[in-house]
Every structure is written in C-alpha cells, then in structure tokens.
Amino acid sequence: MKRWIVTMGGVGYLPASGTFASLLTCLVLWPILANVGPVAQNVVALVGLGFFSVLSIALAPWAIREFGDKDPGQFVLDEAAGICLSILLLPARTGWGTGINLLAAFLAFRIFDITKPPPARQLERLPAGWGILLDDLAAAVYANLVCQVLFRWVLAI
Numbered sequence: 001m002k003r004w005i006v007t008m009g010g011v012g013y014l015p016a017s018g019t020f021a022s023l024l025t026c027l028v029l030w031p032i033l034a035n036v037g038p039v040a041q042n043v044v045a046l047v048g049l050g051f052f053s054v055l056s057i058a059l060a061p062w063a064i065r066e067f068g069d070k071d072p073g074q075f076v077l078d079e080a081a082g083i084c085l086s087i088l089l090l091p092a093r094t095g096w097g098t099g100i101n102l103l104a105a106f107l108a109f110r111i112f113d114i115t116k117p118p119p120a121r122q123l124e125r126l127p128a129g130w131g132i133l134l135d136d137l138a139a140a141v142y143a144n145l146v147c148q149v150l151f152r153w154v155l156a157i
Helices: 002-006 017-034 038-067 077-087 096-115 130-154
Strands: none
Touching (some): 002 038, 077 096, 096 130
C-alpha cells in the first residue's frame, strides 16, 4: 500500500516520473478547480499542499529505505505538493481558464524543479525526507512568483 501511495499509483515508475506526477496532479485538479469559486480554489490548493506535504514527510523515510536512495525517483508525492503550492493564490479562473493556470504552473514548476535554483539545491540536503519535500516547495515558490507576475502584471488576467 505504501508503495502505491508514494508512487501515486505507479506513476513514480515511469521515466521522468516527476514530470508525469506533476501532470497527473494537474489533471486531477483541473475539473475540481474549474467548477468551484475563487475562495474554494485556494482552499483546494491549500488542502492539497497540506495533504501531500504531510504524506511526504510521513512516508519519505520509508521510501528512502525501500528504494535505497536519499531522494528516490519513484517517490513523487513531493511533486503533487509542489503543484498545489504553484497554483496557490493565482487569479481565479473557471473552465478552460483553469487549464491555462495549471499549464503555466506546471511548466514553471518543472523548470524550477529540474534546475533547482538556490535555495532549492541546498534544501535537498536536509535529512529524513525533509529535503525531498522542501526542495520541491522552493521550486514551487519560484513557479508561483513567475505565474503571479505573468497573470497579474504581464497579461493582466
């Protein structure tokens, strides 16, 4: 059961598992966010962030032992938490507009998660699974800031 959870139903076994887990998270969130109001969109993002963060911290030590790596590629709950933080407080949109928010957040998050600008790279070194989660949350903060600027100032949406 733990293996199924930490791999998000097996997505963690795919090549580029972080990208596929991020994409899966966006696909699950899209119909939910597209059909709720602005306040509820942020509640969904916060609940998702909390849920996946707690799961990450609770299950990361097990995954480290199980997969024999300090940051196992199969462990993808941190990507789900990162996507939830990346969309938090973006301008509320409905329908296809929600898809645009998610696409921008997905692209920005993947760029920052792969490149790991400071302090993301340094946070990876934290012990007991904290590094697994916090480097992704740092990338998500950068992604969120880029999306905020893009939607609020550049595109004024």
